[in-house]
Amino acid sequence: MADKTILKALRGETQAVPPIWMMRQAGRYLPEYRATRAQAGDFLKLCYNPDLAAEVTLQPIRRFGFDAAILFADILLLPQALGADLWFVTGEGPRLSTITKEDDFAPMKSKDDIHTVLGPVYETVKILSRELPKESTLIGFAGAPWTVATYMIAGRGTPDQGPAHALRMGNNELFEKVIDLLTVSTIEYLDMQIQAGAEVVKIFDSWAGSLKGDAFEKYAVAPARIITQELKKRHPGIPIIGFPREAGDGYIGFAKKTGVDCVALDNSITPEWGAKHVQVDGCVQGNLKSSHMVTGGQELIDGVRHVRDTFAKGPHIFNLGHGITPDANPDNVSLMIETLRENT
Numbered sequence: 001m002a003d004k005t006i007l008k009a010l011r012g013e014t015q016a017v018p019p020i021w022m023m024r025q026a027g028r029y030l031p032e033y034r035a036t037r038a039q040a041g042d043f044l045k046l047c048y049n050p051d052l053a054a055e056v057t058l059q060p061i062r063r064f065g066f067d068a069a070i071l072f073a074d075i076l077l078l079p080q081a082l083g084a085d086l087w088f089v090t091g092e093g094p095r096l097s098t099i100t101k102e103d104d105f106a107p108m109k110s111k112d113d114i115h116t117v118l119g120p121v122y123e124t125v126k127i128l129s130r131e132l133p134k135e136s137t138l139i140g141f142a143g144a145p146w147t148v149a150t151y152m153i154a155g156r157g158t159p160d161q162g163p164a165h166a167l168r169m170g171n172n173e174l175f176e177k178v179i180d181l182l183t184v185s186t187i188e189y190l191d192m193q194i195q196a197g198a199e200v201v202k203i204f205d206s207w208a209g210s211l212k213g214d215a216f217e218k219y220a221v222a223p224a225r226i227i228t229q230e231l232k233k234r235h236p237g238i239p240i241i242g243f244p245r246e247a248g249d250g251y252i253g254f255a256k257k258t259g260v261d262c263v264a265l266d267n268s269i270t271p272e273w274g275a276k277h278v279q280v281d282g283c284v285q286g287n288l289k290s291s292h293m294v295t296g297g298q299e300l301i302d303g304v305r306h307v308r309d310t311f312a313k314g315p316h317i318f319n320l321g322h323g324i325t326p327d328a329n330p331d332n333v334s335l336m337i338e339t340l341r342e343n344t
């Protein structure tokens with residue numbers, strides 16, 4: 001299916017209308033998602049139920065006709081497969097067992113032991129690769145080692161990733177063991193998603209922005225490069241999207257240094273900056289403010305045109321700068337898509 005619009009963009013083609021999908025496009029802002037989640041029981045049960053996970057993946061495709069579907073799962077399933085305890089507190093977010101000392105890390109499983117727990121995820125991918133409309137592209141994903149490590153170390157989301165930085169500086173040997181285990185396990189996890197039918201994979205480094213200087217190179221760039229190189233060795237031509245969120249100047253040269261085919265941009269940079277400093281090296285994805293999906297109106301229309309027109313001279317996948325939020329109005333998503341495709 002070499003002519004799918006997402007794959008064209010990832011090969012470096014400039015298109016008159018960029019393809020579009022949306023981070024967290026299957027989510028709580030959609031009544032049909034909330035209904036299926038209730039049917040599953042809770043969020044984790046939904047992630048591990050292949051039929052229902054495939055169903056919620058397809059819901060935004062049916063409703064909006066996005067050019068890509070992203071596998072419904074979570075970046076924290078991998079630590080669970082490695083032996084961490086994981087649960088979600090409604091209204092608050094994820095909780096995990098913590099890693100602060102060698103004894104917490106020692107019982108972790110190896111990269112070859114993850115597939116029993118993650119088997120249902122591969123099954124979801126298989127269902128999707130059969131059921132997805134032929135013009136849409138199936139995106140698999142994993143968290144980047146640093147971002148996943150921040151949750152494994154702290155046992156929860158943290159505003160400044162303090163506990164992970166404390167371990168990085170206080171017991172670097174243990175910290176690097178966590179990063180290395182996640183790096184090799186992420187390769188196996190994404191390899192299996194590709195074998196099951198994922199056509200593109202995305203590496204979410206949501207907390208890359210809190211790594212500065214040498215630490216950014218060692219713990220954001222290097223793991224992304226190792227994962228990318230190994231996956232491309234095993235699956236030549238598989239396109240990879242990197243998302244070093246809030247990396248600032250770290251976005252410059254990220255594609256060249258890691259080998260990813262596309263860099264996803266957040267809202268901390270302007271489209272003008274992204275076009276000048278990142279799109280020069282190839283495809284970019286982004287970066288409409290998610291808040292427009294809540295507020296809508298003329299500002300949304302202007303925002304869509306601005307992002308589209310600023311990236312129009314090079315390869316671009318239209319997306320938000322971060323995930324859509326539960327308070328978003330689905331009508332604003334339709335308006336975004338109509339505006340993007342106006343005049344065609």
Ligand SMILES: Cc1c2[nH]c(c1CCC(=O)O)Cc1[nH]c(c(CCC(=O)O)c1C)Cc1[nH]c(c(CCC(=O)O)c1C)Cc1[nH]c(c(C)c1CCC(=O)O)C2
Pocket residue numbers: 022023024025026027028037043070071072073074075076092093094141143157204206323
């Ligand atoms: C940091 C992170 C996580 N998960 C993810 C990241 C990286 C991207 C980012 O920065 O947003 C990635 C993720 N999480 C989810 C997906 C599915 C695909 C998609 O639609 O984008 C993806 C790609 C579903 C989800 N993951 C989660 C939900 C909401 C859960 C629910 O239905 O109650 C969804 C749809 C839960 C989750 N999962 C995580 C947190 C912090 C939370 C709680 C925050 C929240 O409630 O929005 C960890």
